[in-house]
Amino acid sequence: MASLLQLPDCSKPVILLKPSFTSLFFNNTTSPRHFRSSQPPPRFIPKASSSSSSSSSSSLLCRRRFIAETAAVSLSLASPFLGPVQPAKSEDALSEWERCYLPIDPGVVLLDIAFVPDDLNHGFLLGTRQTILETKDGGNTWVPRSIPSAEDEDFNYRFNSISFIGKEGWIVGKPAILLYTSDAGENWERIALSAQLPGDMVYIKATGEKGAEMVTDQGAIYVTSNKGYNWRAAVQETVSATLNRTVSSGISGASYYTGTFNTVNRSPDGRYVAVSSRGNFYLTWEPGQPFWQPHNRAVARRIQNMGWRADGGLWLLVRGGGLFLSKGTGITEDFEEVAVQSRGFGILDVGYRSQEEAWAAGGSGILLRTTNGGKSWIRDKAADNIAANLYSVKFIDDKKGFVLGNDGVLLRYLG
Template sequence: MGSLLKSSSLTSLLSTPPTLRSQSQPRFRFVPKAKSSSSSILTRRHFILHHTSTIPLSIATLTSLPLQPAKAEDALSEWERLSLPVDPGVVLLDIAFVPDDFNHGFLLGTRQTLLETKDGGSTWVERSIPSAEDEDFNYRFNSISFKGKEGWIVGKPAILLYTSDAGQSWERIPLSSQLPGNMVYIKATGENSAEMVTDEGAIYVTSNRGYNWRAAVQESVSATLNRTVSSGISGASYYTGTFNTVNRSPDGSYVAVSSRGNFYLTWEPGQPFWQPHNRAVARRIQNMGWRADGGLWLLVRGGGLYLSKGTGITEEFEEVPVQSRGFGILDVGYRSKDEAWAAGGSGILLRTNNGGKTWTRDKAADNIAANLYSVKFINEKKGFVLGNDGVLLRYLG
């Protein structure tokens, strides 16, 4: 697998075949799906407030009610829950807004979920891509990113979509079936340019709308670790796993957690290989990411939260007490250098106002029976928490 990444030009893996490049590229437009005939949507909060004294109704019945384009529920503390037109069981995975219009955004998830908002997230409408629906695959859309009006979406099985008109139409970019690993992350970096990462550690960059890609690393993570068994990385010998999570800093550096959580890896622009690191904690790592000040945060399985000492890449961390109630924390999102939110299992929400030194529990989602997987702040005024069962919270602060 490592040999697939050694070439400086990956035309054979990622570029459009010559026969396709000579033809005009097909363009696909979103087609709104038929709306439900129901005139209203009944939320759990609305039911509990107005109907518990008269009619018993099971959760199964509630989740089977027809869905409409989403509207905001009553405010939950500093967050409000938005009802979405998605099936029960959908896991929301990523969200992005058009930089020139922060009212216009897209929401991705499993089961080929793709929603669009034009009012800042108050209401969402389901969209579809005809070229994807005509196939037998049920795509999992993993990542979305915008730079100006240009946007990119990647998913599994391998699919790459590109827009130059803020999502009014999407063009499907052909990809090789021999691409190493599954595409898990994409970042729009400039005009016609993007950076893409697979769960096997391949990093590719393009500057011509995705028709040609260049490898930013010389080999896969498996090849790097198996070649450097003497590096002393615990659990890294004969490594054949994949990334569990990967996060990018504003300056283009990456931190990724191995699928078993027994070590982590980093990469900085210009480095030929990923750099493995032993974990500095006893429990296995759940997720890692970047603080607003340039340091790292680290989550372990079982609910522990650690902050790196200083900024930049390091192996020195110190634990920070958190009130996780025994539930695992799954992600952290920084709104500013001082304020950040952590989210996790069974609706756990934690807040810090001092950069992460101390955390307090916010009861906003205590009654939401869902795991909260991702905290995304678009800017200081707009933030979202994404979870399973179609749970989406919007920041009100």
Template structure:
């Protein structure tokens, strides 16, 4: 069905509760042995200990050559053992490239998105479930809770899904349907009314230029505005369900079981989208100017967990169970090759690129992986293994500022 530009009016939504889901003690070094080094053994140290049969007037007897060799060997062995002992472990282990930032929120809050004001990279906002909005003004070292009066007027427990800034203008979308806008870098937020006929839940928003933004719902609707949200224009002509109903006979595997919603959606810097079906059995892409989403069969046996864009313009693909694949070449492709990763059997949930060569991947049970050659090889950051949380979002604001978001209020800040 064709999507019409919705009239901007307030909507009532039902209350919807969010549903996302050793250090060893230091080993003290042994006290250094009180044996002198063999090259500094004096004559006095070569005397035999006194015995009942010897008298004080008796001349000291020197050790034999065999005894001297035996003492020297024992001393060398003791020194070698001493030097081979490991250094004591620090009482508080610091992540090699990341540090944990503790937040003033309930442990059950799931963090969902983070963004900073481009003109002031010390000023940022962090979103999550349970109507969580946190604000920092020191680059992410400390965070304070922020309340939005227009979001507290109704008895809803909002889940804030996405945030984006362009200059001092910022946008926030959440579920149940809510849209917030700021023109003063987040000092104040106003609520923009939305149509009750909006197809699906808003899961992503991108500030594109002055008073302009792009908004995506989990049913594949893409809307754009150029007048700070007063009017929205549909960028695609139909929802993904309608597209698949037309193309179900075109050979898309699993389309007949499609539920009509996205599991994940990611946007490239030049405006292209890649989205994974809710069942993970195929994926879809969209480029500016196309009237419909383009479905693609997956070339991998396992179901897709997430997909996104590399810094060089290619695609990365994660499958359930921990597999990581990279597309061959750049642009939209159906040709992928697997790269080995040390995931320890835990699923990898997201990948974030710091540059074309360096990227980080995060996953279940504190998995953190790093590549420095564009994704060909990955190494595991073992220092994050003691974080008992799933890490599922990696976001680099620039090459010096990055964050990893997890459940139970876990936030990691990049130190590099």
């Protein structure tokens, strides 16, 4: 309870005025034009004669102090007009998402996340600047993880991809590094790689006991079944060689191909879709095919990213914020655009929670949600005040999901 106000002891009686609405809103802690001062806003006081200046000044000072103190107490109590005063919030609640604050430098770019299937509270988060974080409470808190075998050389690794199956896990990074665990990440060992590996490793998928599938940014796909001691090439040539051989086949923009992927995504049944570094066409590969298959883009704008829907179809993002869905399932060049409220910012990734529900993320904190398989999308304003680009949406299962962004931004799904 607030203490009772003590009336100032003044030499002459003063008239106590009821605080105005102005004094309610602008007290000694908040003043117009955002001035902050320990005293009330100054008022112009006419100069009094020498005989009455002392008593007049005392009366005005007492009155001004009393009004200021009365206004301060009024704000601390419930008002019949205004209701209880609520504390200001630094940022709005994130509806079905909450931000996880990480013990890393602000400039770190997060790149991938994975959890141990046998213990979905135990997971790892990768990023640039040799960043590996570990959680054992489902992603609520994260701690830095040190792996001695990845610190033997004077390299600042960029860890690109991580994957688990059972207790076996794999990590790949740049410069070329491959890490393997058989005990759910308690210990990691480094697997030697050939210096002749074409391109940088950008993706790895754990496929079975001591087995994995690895992809480089030049389109090489390698498969191992003995913990990485031997690798078998799944395609007979890199994408550059394929395009040089098929450049007369009518693939638009192939002559400008730089030889690397911008993005690559794998479906649960082992099919791949990749976007060329310039975004002027895309490529697909299915198990058993000897080469990557190039495809003309079906839209005028360059492709930003592509991936697989939960029903087996494709989604396609173009630069400038456009989203397209393929007609039907499987690999196709037939797409139709879907209206989205991207506000002109690019959409960078799409992640499916189920066949009906998916989330899209993009520049300047854009978050979009669909609950009807992608036919319509609604913008979630919850992350609008997060100054970061959100470029990766990962759903571990229908209850656990994450959005990765630059400057160390990580959102955790709460729905």
